[in-house]
Amino acid sequence: MKRALIASILGVALAVAAYAGVFYTTTAPSRSELCCATPELAWLTNEFKLNDAQFARISTLHGAYLAKTKLRCQKMMSLNASLRASMGKTGEITPEIEKGMNEIAQLRADCQQEMFRHFMEVSHAMAPEEGRRYLTWVLGQTLPCQSGSNSVCPLMTH
Amino acid sequence: MKPGDDKDLHAVFSRWKVDLPLPPNLRENVWRRVAEVESSRWAFLDLGRTWLGMAFSRRSFIVSYVSGLVMLGLLAGLWHGRSQQRQVQTLLAERYIQTVASHQRLP
Numbered sequence: 001m002k003r004a005l006i007a008s009i010l011g012v013a014l015a016v017a018a019y020a021g022v023f024y025t026t027t028a029p030s031r032s033e034l035c036c037a038t039p040e041l042a043w044l045t046n047e048f049k050l051n052d053a054q055f056a057r058i059s060t061l062h063g064a065y066l067a068k069t070k071l072r073c074q075k076m077m078s079l080n081a082s083l084r085a086s087m088g089k090t091g092e093i094t095p096e097i098e099k100g101m102n103e104i105a106q107l108r109a110d111c112q113q114e115m116f117r118h119f120m121e122v123s124h125a126m127a128p129e130e131g132r133r134y135l136t137w138v139l140g141q142t143l144p145c146q147s148g149s150n151s152v153c154p155l156m157t158h
Numbered sequence: 159m160k161p162g163d164d165k166d167l168h169a170v171f172s173r174w175k176v177d178l179p180l181p182p183n184l185r186e187n188v189w190r191r192v193a194e195v196e197s198s199r200w201a202f203l204d205l206g207r208t209w210l211g212m213a214f215s216r217r218s219f220i221v222s223y224v225s226g227l228v229m230l231g232l233l234a235g236l237w238h239g240r241s242q243q244r245q246v247q248t249l250l251a252e253r254y255i256q257t258v259a260s261h262q263r264l265p
Contacts, residue, residue, distance in 0.1 A: 001207070004214040011224040015231030022232050026239025030246035040257055043250035066257065073261055111261035118258065141255045142262070 038062075048130040057125045065118045072111050079104050115142065 033042040041062060045055050083100045090097070119138050123131035181187075213219045 001211060001214075003220070004210050007214060007220045007223055011227035014224060015227040018228050018231035019235035019238075022235030023239040023242075026236060027242050027246070030243050033250060034246065039250055040254035043247065043254060047247070047251070062258075069258075069260055076261065108261065115259055115261070138255070138258075141251075142259050 048126055048134050050126065050130075054125055054127070058122055061118065061121050061125065065114070068114060069111065072107060072114070076104060076107050076111075079107065 029046060033039050033046065036042045038059070041055070041059055044050065044058065050058065079100060083097060083104065086094070086097050086100065119135060119142075123135040123138075125131075126134055214223075
């Protein structure tokens with residue numbers, strides 16, 4: 001019985017070590033992605049197999065796009081706030097309010113256009129096959145075919 | 159034959175005597191059997207203990223046993239690690255979309 005006990009303790013200790021080793025190795029890519037400054041770009045690099053030059057180009061595009069988006073979002077939020085204040089004050093849709101609404105809609109459309117332009121630029125910076133895969137995926141995420149669904153439109157897969 | 163017609167049979171039975179002697183050590187044997195039944199409850203445990211003792215006395219069994227435990231650990235680590243990896247990848251993909259399509263989340 002003493003031998004059984006010793007073998008069990010040894011076996012369990014080795015099993016725990018094996019578990020920890022395999023777990024640590026398997027999750028190493030995720031850990032390295034999460035530790036960097038832009039985890040989403042690290043993920044993009046691993047997912048779409050970017051080389052250093054592609055990563056550098058996409059990082060520049062990403063940074064420039066985010067800076068522009070930030071400005072647009074700030075403008076949209078300030079327009080939303082002034083629209084809310086005007087509507088609360090007048091209690092009806094005045095020509096100024098209509099103008100503000102149109103301005104927000106235009107800004108939103110601009111953002112949408114800018115986003116799709118960015119997707120195209122990013123896909124062109126990747127290897128052709130990976131670029132196509134990226135575009136299919138990203139359009140499926142941002143342009144779902146049905147409400148509440150992330151399914152990719154059949155047109156996008158061609 | 160009716161229940162009331164068994165007078166003769168009853169008379170035969172009342173005259174009948176068993177002359178056979180009891181087996182030797184009957185009392186001891188009965189008590190021994192009782193003790194055996196009681197101890198058989200622990201027999202299974204004893205059997206298991208004996209089997210374990212015999213099994214663990216063989217080096218090949220110990221090697222197989224420890225290898226099995228290590229294999230279990232490896233498989234559990236692989237399964238858990240992969241599921242964790244998938245979870246993080248999904249999270250990062252969502253984060254990327256939220257970053258590039260932030261205007262879609264504005265009211």
